Amino acid sequence: MGQPxxxxxxxxxxxxxxxxxxxxxxxxxxxxxxxxxxxxxxxxPQPSDDPEDPLNWSPLRKHAALIVLAMESLIIKFSNTVIAPGAHTLAAEFGTAASTASYIGSAPSVLYAFAPFLWIPLSHRLGRRPVLLFSHIVAMVAAIGVGQAESYSQALGCRMLMGFGGSAGLCISTAGISDMFFLHEKGTRLGLNGMLFVVAPYVGGIAGGAIQQNESLGWRWAMYIAAICYAVQLLAQFVLVPETIYDKDMAARETPEQKKTLYRRLGFRTPTPAPGETWGATFRMPFSMFAYPAVVLPCFWASVCIMTEVANTAGLSLNFGTGTRFGFSVREVGFCFFAGLIGSALGEICAGPLCDFFVKRSLRSGKEWVPEKLLKLFLSGLFATFAGLMIYGFTLEYVKASQWAAPLVGLSLFVFGQEIVVTVLLAYMTECYRDRAVECTIVFQFFLNLMCFPPPFFTPLWIAKHGGAKIPYIVYALLPVAFFPLCIMPLMWKGEAIRNRGPMLEFGRRGSRSRTRR
Known part of the structure; x- marks a missing residue:
C-alpha cells in the first residue's frame, strides 16, 4: 500500500x-x-496506491516535512517580536516616542491578513513549494534591510516587506500538513503547528531581549539573526519539503523510474488546473470561503478571542520596561515572554491530544464522525482566555512592583486558552472542507490579523487616559463571551446542516475542487 x-x-x-x-x-x-x-x-481520506502520494510517504519523510512546515509559524512570528523588547532603544535611535517605535514590531501583522490573497492563488497555479521558497527569499532580504535602516521610515518599510514575504507560510504550511496526514492524526500535527504559531512571539521576545541587551549586538543584530533564521528555513524547505499537492492525473503519466529520481522529490511540479479554470477564477477562489458560515463564524469568534495577542507582546516593553513602576531592563522584558512560552506548551499538551482522542473514540465506536464534535473544546479555551485577560488587566494596574509575577500569570493563562482555540479551529476547519483547507486558513488569517492590528495602536493610549489597564482588558475579555452564542453555539446545535448547506451566497467559482487529490 505504501503507507506503513x-x-x-x-x-x-x-x-x-x-x-x-x-x-x-x-x-x-x-x-x-x-x-x-x-x-x-x-x-x-483513503490514500491511493501510489507511494508518492503524500498520504503514503514514510513516517520519517512525513514528519521531517511536518517539522519544517510547522517551523513556518515559528520563524514568521518570531521575526515579528524579536525586535519588540527594544521599543525604547528604537525610540532613541529614530527620535520617536516608544509607543510609535513599537509599531515597527506590530504594524506588519496587517500584511498577514491581506498578502495571502496573492500567495495562495499562486500556490494553486505554481505549487506550494516554489511559492514558499520565493516568499522566504523576500522575507530574508527584507530582514537584512531592517538591520541596515538609517531612519524610522526605512525600518518600518522593510518590516512591512518582511510581513508580506512571511505571510505565505502562515497559510500554506497548514494546507501542506493537511495534505500528508489522515483524519485521526491531524489534531496532534496541526496542534504542533498551532503551538509554534502561538509560542513564536514569546520565543522571539525572549531572544530579542537577550540579543538587544548585548552591547556588541543590539537591535540591528536582532534583525540579522531573523534573516539567518529565514535562510536556514529556506534550506530546510528546499531539502525536506517536496511538493505536497498530489495530482493523480500527473502521477499516472509518470513512470516508476521517474518517481524515484532526485528531481522528482526536489523539483517543482506545476499542478494541473481544473478544465476551463482561468487565472481570474483562481484568484477569486480564496474569497469564496467568506460565504461559508461554518468557516466565517468560528474564524471571526477565534479572532475576537485572541485579538490582544500583538498588543500584549508589543506592550510588554511599554508596561514593564524603562519608565514604568517595574523598571525592567531590555533583557528582563524579554524574560517576561516566558509567560507565553509556558502557557502555550501547557495548552498544546491538552489541545492536540484531545482533538485526536475525540476522533479516535468516534471512529472506533463505529459512529459517524462529524467535525462539530470538536467545538465543545472551545469552551475550555474561552474560559482560559477570559480569566487570563481579566487577571492581566487588573494586576497590571493594581499590583506592586515586587508582585510582577501576577500579571504574567494572567498572560500565561490567556496564551493557554489561545493555544486551545487555534488548535481546535484548525482541526475543525480542515475537516469541514478538507479540499479547501488552504482557503479556510486564509479566512482565519484574515480575521485574526485584521483584529490584531488595531489594539497595539490604541491600547497604550486607552490604558494611559481612561482608568488604567483594567478597562480595556475587561472589554477584551467580555467580547468573546458575548460573541460565543452568536458564532459558535449555532454550529454546535445545527453545525452539520449549516456546513452541508454550503455558501450563503454564490460567487466566483461554483463548487470545490480537490487541489490535493485530483
Missing part, C-alpha cells in the same frame, strides 16, 4: 445494498475494502 502501519479491513455493506447489487449483477454481492491502521481505524 496500514492494513485493509472489510466494510460490510447494508443488506439492502447487497440485495440490489445481487439483483443487478445476478452474482455474489461485492464487498468494499477500506485501508485502515493496524488498530482497525479506517483511514480518512
Amino acid at each position: 502501519g496500514v492494513t485493509e479491513v472489510q466494510e460490510q455493506p447494508s443488506s439492502e445494498d447487497m440485495r440490489l447489487d445481487a439483483e443487478k449483477h445476478h452474482d455474489k454481492p461485492e464487498t468494499t475494502f477500506l485501508k485502515a491502521t493496524k488498530d482497525g481505524i479506517p483511514l480518512h
